[in-house]
Amino acid sequence: MDPIIELKNITFKYDPEDARPALNDVSLSIQKGEWVAIIGHNGSGKSTLAKTINGLLLPQAGTVKVGNLALNEENIWEIRKMVGMVFQNPDNQFVGSTVEDDVAFGMENQGIPREDMLTRVQNALEQVKMTDFKTREPARLSGGQKQRVAIAGVVALSPEIIILDEATSMLDPEGREEVIATIQKIKEQNDLTVLSITHDIDEAANASRVLVMREGQLIDEGTPEKIFSAGPKLIELGLDLPFPEKLKAALKARGVDVPATYLTEEGMVDWLWTSVLKK
Structure with a gap:
């Protein structure tokens, strides 16, 4: 089976004068339905890697394929429809005056008919257990509730892939558990592929596979059992256990x-x- 995400020899620099690339000859593949966590210290390249997958950043060398489409100017908008991203701070993603308006916003941009939009908003809010809050202002929600609304906005667009870019890092333990449980449920219901960029080792433990980044390179990969059993090595990388x-x-x-x-x-x-x- 062809991978749903495939990166080959990706190199990226934010500044051509940088001595060290943010990504240095990175290759990886992710199969449909996997939950893959990418961990690493600050500046290791994990968030940069996530942004190359849907074309927010274009690598200077190497190739990116998503759903058998090569990432290029011709395919970039089709690829972005396949990939939904949930970022660190949900407040930066809110544009609607109410929860249901916010969930509908992305679909309005895609020109989805209103009847379909109303059904999708309702279904997405049900999946994240936020139906009772649909007329509330997003600013008045807790951190965990805000992220669940942000996830609903992504789910309503029916992507094949969800990328969580440090999506739980600003939450308290209860909020993190809420969001992780929500993603696990949605993943199974919708047969999604999940890519989790995280500092939270406990979040990464929910993945089927863990990739370890250091200084722009992929240095290890394996099951959580394999990666986390090498405790002292993780500490040397500036990671928790x-x-x-x-x-x-x-x-x-x-x-x-x-x-x-x-x-x-x-x-x-x-x-x-x-x-x-x-x-």
Whole structure:
């Protein structure tokens, strides 16, 4: 099966005089239906990489294909219809005076008939559990609610791919959980491909595959289990560790024999219950 996203030897500089490219000969592919997280320290190139996928930035070298279409002037608008982006600050995405107006805005730009638009707005708000807020002003919502509205605006456009560009970084833990749960549900309902650009290791743990960026290069990739089991290496890259790995390290320091393999939070609870608390 052909990948839904394919980058080959991408190089990008914000300034031709820069000594180091923001992206340096990056190649990767993402299959339809995957949830891929891209992690890395500030300035590693992960957000730049996301912006090359829908043509917000055009690489100076290499090729980008989305849905078997090459990224070029002829195809750029078709590709942008396939890719929806949710950014860090939802306030920067709001243009409507009410939640339902805001969700409808992108469809108005695409000339979607009003009857279809009303149905899509309702369906999108139902998917993010924001129907009861449709006549509210976006500015009066909580951070998590705002991001759910921003996601509804993207979902209403029926993209094949959603890119989350640090979409949970400004939220409190409860808001992050809300947004991640919403994306998981929408992904399954709509058979979407999700690309998550994140500093949040716990968010990345929900992905089926994790890509690690450093200084504009892709330096590692694998399942969350593979990537997060190399704890000290993540710390060297300026990244955090998932909570279960932190807990394992603390228990090991107290002389507790802990599993060598990576555990999710649910797996850690099961292990604590069966192997530690029952002793």
